[in-house]
Amino acid sequence: MSVGDVSKRILLGRKLSSSQLGETLLPKRIALPVFASDALSSVAYAPDEVFIMLSVAGASAYAWSWKIGVVVALVMLTVVASYRQTVHAYPSGGGDYEVAMTNLGKTAGVTVASALLVDYVLTVAVSISSAAQYAAGAIPALIGHEAIAATVAVILLAAMNLRGVRESGGFFAVPTYLFMAAILGMCGYGLLQLATGDLPHAASAGLEIEPKEGWEGPLGQVALMMLLARAFSSGCAALTGVEAISNGVPAFQKPKSKNAATTLLLLGLIAVSMMMSVIVLAKQMMIRYVDPHELERLRSVGGGALPKGYEQHPVITQIAQGVFADFSPGFYFVITVTGVILVLAANTAFNGFPVLGSILAQDGFAPRALASRGDRLAYSNGIIFLAVMAIILIQAFDAQTTKLIQLYIVGVFVSFNLSQLGMIRHWTRHLKTERDPAERRLMFRARVINTFGLGMTAIVLVIVLITKFLAGAWITIIAMILFFLLMKGIRSHYDRVADELKADDQDKVMPTRVHAIVLVSKLHKPTLRALAFAKATRPNTLEAVFVDIDEDVTRRLLEEWDHRGLDVPLKVLHSPYREITRPIVDYAVEVRKQYPRGVVAVYIPEYVVGRWWEQLLHNQTALRLKGRLLFTPGVMVTSVPFQLRSSAVAIERERREESRVHAGDLRRGRARGDDQPAASDEADA
């Protein structure tokens, strides 16, 4: 291994040749963390949103917090039950998009796709913003610089994904299980303290919350409904990411669907327990939590101003501060794993985005290049696009999770709804043909579950739209409409082209003759090779063509041509303005005019260099010429390459490029897990 290889390895991460990329199926214990980080991480911000919304009516409204938690948990379990039907019915991993597309048609499918695209952006923005807030809780120097920290984190994540992260089960399993342990452990310990009457109060417990104007005193019926609706719809942020497993069924070990459904149920139960514990504990610790933009509504007891420099930390941070008052390692552990799980959640968006892109590309709704795993450029552009959009949101909303949440939930529930509706259609369709009573019973049951799920998610969507439209959901809806139009536009372009390209029998007609032209710029190896190759194809006519831009050069070339005894006639094209492309194109057009039923084959000698700066110095003319000739009917253009020594550099680079791991490989069942180290891996080190 050369020194260059070592430095490249350090920079690019461990090599993983394509042959090592085998199908690796995930056992449930690994699949759970791989797909759970997004869903579980929402416990880091969803309870906070419930408290913020309730705080509008003062701390007394916090009495509602656990009831709202219960309703959110109910919705969550309903959605989980619904998706368990989906993973059975659609084990191919197409998820909501496939369900909507198959059962409701293109418009619904593209709508779901738009919602998912917007959601990926928001997942990054929300998770990283929240992570920045947790980081500020542990590192006071970050306070006030959350937006910058979040932006830097997004850039780092994007860079990591551009490089190609080697994902492994362990990469997800360790932090996810630690996070579960941390939150459940902390809450368990807290509840124990509660039982023994030792539960300390939160740091903010001594504060008073001044209700917002118009929300003072006992609330009327409508106002109360509105308050609870808002708190509930914000709490529904806990549901984001639940659908991830339905996109990952192919990565599960057999029986895939059954394992996926079990994992989904586990995920739902864990998420619900974590959320409920946090809400109950926060309530019992008398946490006071308001919109960070309305901090002035927090008062010291007696109505005095807040202590100078008071910082409002997220709910989990406050709980950890209280519960682990005497054990700061516990506090730092909880904050750290929470931050890590949030970053991991953002990373799932970077993984899911190219997967969705490739599915959309296969269906013609996205540039076809996205469909190919090997298209590094398309793939990178996707990651950069995602990062840029997320950074714009982070900057625009100053990394305020509360604000970003307003944009987040619409998209999620749009796809929930369409997916449930699609599932109902699916069962109805199958019930028409299915005759086996046992199967029919199962299908009926599934349809009931999905119908209940649709009812539930439809209500939530309406509540979300009403309570959040002006607060930011309109931005999401506009973005969804734009994505929708773009995807529809791309598809209709592909359709138009396909129409224009449809073959008919006339297309089989063979040209009557081949007129070959070899372009000559100098008499060097590439030219001689092009002449030899062109001759080998035995065209009806073969001539070499040279563009005269300098008399001396032309004379010398003609002499050398004779001297070498080349038996191909050399035609010299005159070019008074030193143009090269135009005379050749004009000549090709002219030849073609003489033989309208023939074909003109233009052979371009090219020498191939390896380094990027060498490519700047060479072949620009050949490139431009090829570009022009492609627009000329009845012409085909042949590049006859001559590989210079330096071309080896490019081959090596390309090989490395191809063997790089792509984000999302793991959840597509394509990467090697840690469980099965390839033998060659050791040999390679």
Place this chain on the structure above:
Amino acid sequence: MSVGDVSKRILLGRKLSSSQLGETLLPKRIALPVFASDALSSVAYAPDEVFIMLSVAGASAYAWSWKIGVVVALVMLTVVASYRQTVHAYPSGGGDYEVAMTNLGKTAGVTVASALLVDYVLTVAVSISSAAQYAAGAIPALIGHEAIAATVAVILLAAMNLRGVRESGGFFAVPTYLFMAAILGMCGYGLLQLATGDLPHAASAGLEIEPKEGWEGPLGQVALMMLLARAFSSGCAALTGVEAISNGVPAFQKPKSKNAATTLLLLGLIAVSMMMSVIVLAKQMMIRYVDPHELERLRSVGGGALPKGYEQHPVITQIAQGVFADFSPGFYFVITVTGVILVLAANTAFNGFPVLGSILAQDGFAPRALASRGDRLAYSNGIIFLAVMAIILIQAFDAQTTKLIQLYIVGVFVSFNLSQLGMIRHWTRHLKTERDPAERRLMFRARVINTFGLGMTAIVLVIVLITKFLAGAWITIIAMILFFLLMKGIRSHYDRVADELKADDQDKVMPTRVHAIVLVSKLHKPTLRALAFAKATRPNTLEAVFVDIDEDVTRRLLEEWDHRGLDVPLKVLHSPYREITRPIVDYAVEVRKQYPRGVVAVYIPEYVVGRWWEQLLHNQTALRLKGRLLFTPGVMVTSVPFQLRSSAVAIERERREESRVHAGDLRRGRARGDDQPAASDEADA
């Protein structure tokens, strides 16, 4: 003409088809302004520099100003005399670069080229900075924002040149003759007032200049020499641009050399008169002018502080204020044409830069793409590079002409010196063979002139180096060294490649057989055409190849293949990871291994679309594949294009692109002058 055409015409300027680009030779009265703006414009800043340098020793040193002017004028006329020899000996327009390259070899030639490149950048920076100062004299709102104004101006100039400016004689003639009239008229009027004793004092006449520390009181011999040397070397800024005509001889009417020499003499005389008039008048009007960074050295009479808000305007502005005290239109006229001529001077750099680039490219010292007039990309990159460098200088030196001048003159005199030295060699060489006594006498005379010129410019170069090295000339020298190394590096790369490409007889060996592979992605028109074209070439083996990434798609394709009764065998390559490029490349390599003395011809069906966004949506795979196949030995790659309807858009765009005028066409004798409106021009309107 469609509406689209009209809007494009407004945006892009009048069309000028390539066939209209005829050889247009310039009469002297047009050639003078075309080539003079750079040289004449220096009267706008050179006298100022003389006064600034002398002011170091207080206003009493201004007594030397006209004497320094005389010496500068002497140098100027010497240089003009020398260049008159050059235009006779080298009428091809290669200028200093050609002289140095021919007579002194590559190192000298590349040194001159580096000096010229740096000078182009500085011409833009200095001229535009000076123009910004004049603009601030007429528009007080610009005071203090000169750097921003200058930057905007450079961007506008670059944009104009990227668009392709239609230069015409009138474009230069009107402002240049107006500038001559303005300056000479103003000075004539001023000198008349002087004669009648009515010459008003300048606005700054009432101020006192405090000498710089160490320069007070009567100066010693050495200090005086130093003072005068510095003032003189700054005054030599007047010589910049004198060499322009030697690069433009081919654009002159016949007898080219004689006309060019006459124009050069005229230019020299006009420049000298303008400069001397300005210096004398400024001296007589008691102008007080110091380095703008040391304004505190200017005092009100009696040593008091300057009047609040005092702005030091350039010398010509101050003269115009005085002379036209009662006639403000006269003042504004002078300032305006001075500003315009400075912008025009900057524009000459934008014109000269691509010309020099193409000459360097022909000699292999710059990327070959620059040699082709049609390479829009290379051409644009040159303009952008020039603009960016100039803007960096303007920003770094805050558009202070005085500071920028310190960097400017080194490069000019480096090329003057090498060019004179080259001319001496030239005459010496010719004298060795020339036998005609009359000719010999002329050559002797020319050699004497060039020798005198060399002596003079060598002294100036030494003075400039001594007085300006630390003040900024070192930057220029470093930049020159970098350009020098870059150009040498490019040339040696081209030499290495040429060596590797040198033909030998083995290269004529013809491949024994042709194995043709037609790539199939779908069964549409482009594929059928590619099959037909490939068949027409009658290869030894012909097969179609399809990469299987989806079983269903593959099955359908195979069915359709049979159904259509295509008589070419279809080979399906398996690709478990949905890769397309790799299986094809691997297959080509394998085929080639079977027939090591044959050639593999890969036919790629491509459909050609016209709009840029369509190009993003199509053919990315074909492009990548072609790129990879070029690196595979023994393979040739044929693109079989199928033109979709929208491809017409691109052809039209390309046609427009080609017919655009390029900056510098006029001075290369390539653009149509206003004198000869082409008949088609009228018909076109």
